[in-house]
Amino acid sequence: MTAVLSVLVTSVGLCQNRTHKTQAVSSKQSDCPESISVDSYNHFDQTDDGRTPQPPDWHRFVAWPEGITTWAIILTLVAITWQSFETHRAATASRDAASAALLQANHTVVSERAWVLVERIALTSGGIDRPEGIQQVFIHCEAKNYGKTPARVLGLNALLAEGPISDPGATWNDRLYDFNQKSTPTWVITPNRAKALHDSVPGLLANPDDILPSLRREGAAHFIHGVIRYWDMFSENDRFTRFCYRWDKRGAPLGEGWHLAGGEQCNQET
Secondary structure, three states: OHHHHHHHHHHHHHHHHHHHHHHHHHHHHHHOOOOOOHHHHHHHHOOOOOOOOOOOHHHHHOOOOHHHHHHHHHHHHHHHHHHHHHHHHHHHHHHHHHHHHHHHHHHHHHHHOOOEEEEEEEEEOOOOOOOOOOOEEEEEEEEEEOOOOOEEEEEEEEEEEEEEOOOHHHHOOHHHHOOOOOOOOOEEEOOOOEEEEEEEEEEEEOOOOOEOOOOOOOOEEEEEEEEEEEEOOOOOOOEEEEEEEEEOOOOOEOOOOEEEOOHHHHOEEO
16 A cells, blocks of 8 residues: 555655646746737637647546546555455465464374273173172273373173174164263273273173073074264263173183174264
8 A cells, every 4th residue: 555655645746746847838838929829729619620629538637637546446456456356365375374273283183082992891790899799790891091191991792692693783772871870970091001800790690710601593693783972082972982892702701702793883972
């Protein structure tokens, strides 16, 4: 805008200078001898057919004051257009910088967050400190944090079920994702450490050395399905680790013979 004002001031100065020159010429003409008649001037101001010549079309772009007003409008529009372009470019640069910062933050969360995975599954009993009694059977889940920051575990839901050996997903239950809106972490698992999580098996009582009850039908298997719910250190967004294990060692004690089953359909992490 400073450049535009400079151009306008210069233009006005030039026009005023031209006006002073015109007045000076008129003054000199008034000093000329009166013997020169008006007709002699008219002789040069007229065409051969007696008409007064008209200025060309471009004359109005330099004439005072119409020409100066026209150029002022043109230069103002140019300045407005240039300012709009610069504003748009600055806004685009700010948006790109914000997007880059968000991507960097997301990358940091992904690379530094906690990752809780299941290391081992078993059935246990004999807990003398359990209010359910010493013979109550529990699903024992050994969970390890493979991330770089602590994991805040809100709970474990698990079930023991008998189902077709060819279809582990048939014994899955969606209620395993229901944690009754629990909002207080129960355990903290630090990086590269494991923690034993437990959930009881309602109605199943046994001693530590007992074996699982016999299967009720051919082609069936015992399955353990479970979900671990936890938060990382960056937010309180729920993260889940879903798992499925099958017992395939008949005649073994409760704590032995469990192996991963069901593939990606039954084993997922978020």
